[in-house]
Amino acid sequence: xxxxxxxxxxxxxxxxxxxxxxxxxxxxxxxxxxxxxxxxxxxxxxxxxxxxxxxxxxxxxxxxxxxxxxxxxxxxxxxxxxxxxxxxxxxxxxxxxxxxxxxxxxxxxxxxxxxxxxx
Numbered sequence: 001x002x003x004x005x006x007x008x009x010x011x012x013x014x015x016x017x018x019x020x021x022x023x024x025x026x027x028x029x030x031x032x033x034x035x036x037x038x039x040x041x042x043x044x045x046x047x048x049x050x051x052x053x054x055x056x057x058x059x060x061x062x063x064x065x066x067x068x069x070x071x072x073x074x075x076x077x078x079x080x081x082x083x084x085x086x087x088x089x090x091x092x093x094x095x096x097x098x099x100x101x102x103x104x105x106x107x108x109x110x111x112x113x114x115x116x117x118x119x
């Protein structure tokens with residue numbers, strides 16, 4: 001599971017890849033310059049680092065993600081839930097929804113998720 005841990009800059013970078021993959025590394029460096037203000041060398045160093053960690057694949061100068069966005073989101077949400085809320089989903093939801101109003105559509109979506117999770 002630790003494989004899915006991404007620091008903020010890594011997450012922003014991989015998000016760009018998820019949004020554009022498969023993406024040529026030269027094109028990726030141009031996107032990163034525009035969106036992150038990174039030099040080409042920074043982009044290439046990040047590619048190399050994340051390839052070594054088996055987060056990305058760089059084959060024939062084409063970069064793709066080996067890890068899905070949902071896998072990272074699941075890992076990060078589980079870490080947050082454990083760290084800040086003692087692993088309690090009800091405590092998290094109570095805290096998150098305090099002083100917040102759900103739309104009827106949002107409430108219905110949550111009800112459906114809970115029903116599916118209890119099957």
